[in-house]
Amino acid sequence: MTVNRSENEKKRAFERLLEYVKVWTTSDENSDTVPSTDRQFDLARLLVSEMKEIGIEDARSDEKCYVYGSIPASPGYENRPAIGWLAHLDTAPDFSGQNVRPMVHKNYNGEAIDLPGGITLSPEVFPSLASLKGRTLITTDGTTLLGADDKAGIAEIMTAMETVLDSGMPHGRICIAFTPDEEIGSGAGDLLLPAFGADFAYTIDGGAENEIEYENFNAASAVFAIAGRSVHPGSAKNTMVNASLIACELNGMLPSAEIPSRTEGREGFYHLTSLQGSVDKAEVSYIIRDHSSERFDSKLETLRLIEKVLNEKYGDGTVSLTIKMQYRNMIEKIRPCMHLIENARSVMQELGLEPAEPPVRGGTDGAQLSFRGLPCPNLGTGGYAFHGPYEHITAEGMDTVVKVIVGIIETYASA
Numbered sequence: 001m002t003v004n005r006s007e008n009e010k011k012r013a014f015e016r017l018l019e020y021v022k023v024w025t026t027s028d029e030n031s032d033t034v035p036s037t038d039r040q041f042d043l044a045r046l047l048v049s050e051m052k053e054i055g056i057e058d059a060r061s062d063e064k065c066y067v068y069g070s071i072p073a074s075p076g077y078e079n080r081p082a083i084g085w086l087a088h089l090d091t092a093p094d095f096s097g098q099n100v101r102p103m104v105h106k107n108y109n110g111e112a113i114d115l116p117g118g119i120t121l122s123p124e125v126f127p128s129l130a131s132l133k134g135r136t137l138i139t140t141d142g143t144t145l146l147g148a149d150d151k152a153g154i155a156e157i158m159t160a161m162e163t164v165l166d167s168g169m170p171h172g173r174i175c176i177a178f179t180p181d182e183e184i185g186s187g188a189g190d191l192l193l194p195a196f197g198a199d200f201a202y203t204i205d206g207g208a209e210n211e212i213e214y215e216n217f218n219a220a221s222a223v224f225a226i227a228g229r230s231v232h233p234g235s236a237k238n239t240m241v242n243a244s245l246i247a248c249e250l251n252g253m254l255p256s257a258e259i260p261s262r263t264e265g266r267e268g269f270y271h272l273t274s275l276q277g278s279v280d281k282a283e284v285s286y287i288i289r290d291h292s293s294e295r296f297d298s299k300l301e302t303l304r305l306i307e308k309v310l311n312e313k314y315g316d317g318t319v320s321l322t323i324k325m326q327y328r329n330m331i332e333k334i335r336p337c338m339h340l341i342e343n344a345r346s347v348m349q350e351l352g353l354e355p356a357e358p359p360v361r362g363g364t365d366g367a368q369l370s371f372r373g374l375p376c377p378n379l380g381t382g383g384y385a386f387h388g389p390y391e392h393i394t395a396e397g398m399d400t401v402v403k404v405i406v407g408i409i410e411t412y413a414s415a
Helices: 013-020 040-054 127-132 148-167 243-252 293-314 331-337 339-350 365-371 395-414
Strands: 067-071 083-088 103-105 137-139 174-179 200-206 218-227 269-277 281-290 319-327 378-380 392-394
Touching (some): 013 137, 013 392, 040 067, 040 148, 040 174, 067 148, 083 365, 127 392, 148 200, 148 392, 148 395, 200 339, 200 395, 218 293, 243 269, 243 281, 281 293, 293 319, 331 365, 339 395, 392 395
Parallel strands (some): 083 200, 200 378
Antiparallel strands (some): 067 174, 103 137, 218 281, 218 319
């Protein structure tokens, strides 16, 4: 069903964003429920209602807070690929996402902005601000994150769907899903692919509006548990085994330059996330990342070798390593479907953008979905400085992303 509304009734994407960010949806990495926080249902219910208002008749959410909807193919276009669009409901637990008070700076002058929360958003720290001069800039008040990651993606998808429905443009089947808990790494895990119904998909969850992302890290977590032997230090010779000292020794066995603060691009790293302990026991936690499968596997072998060497030195059972795989590089699954990238490039170029295709130094829902059988690269939202109080985005950048989404739909309809 098409619901036609006047131009005055239609919302721009940034106007939707200003509403969505006020809904508290922070996920919780310490929770074992799905969704990890019930508050994500608040946004899910709002979106289902809004989807129905714009004409997405089958909009619904399930008991795990996944929102689904679809737009049937135009008559005669049923044989076109079903293209899916995804964004996530939650915001990162890295910084407060409660009581978000967005600020709108019209005709931004490109200079530093002192936010009420006592911080300064400066082009010296965020050089991309200079390129946003003259636009309508949206920021936080400096006390919370903004939530453009990924409520901007939701707003852009919603606005694009309204554009498609109101324009009457021909299209193949369009599938929509909004997922919980992406920020804690489990957003795509319970998405029901048959219910979603897409042949191919895009997540809208990246940075600048000209970004196309289809390479990401291979990722694993690694935890070393160290068992020591605590005795009185006055009689400890040849008896004490200090677990904390072994933890320090262990970390020193890793390449000192392969850490996040010294790597970029496709360079991988060992990231020490936690080191805690005493004489009798210690635990050292890492996340391991690399774009190259071969280098990634080599890093994991290095960790296993360290476990072996330390047990040979201090005795069997002193060090125990647990490795958990998290996600793999989606390029393995995107290569056979490069039309997804080529079509996005073509649309961006028609809009006057120069596509940027940086490797993602992280992971996305698209990586998990690609390995579940749904090829799914990631596109930018137009946002910057996610996960903290410096987060910002522009109304014009969001408008451009809406045009990219609509353009890709048109491209697949005409293929």
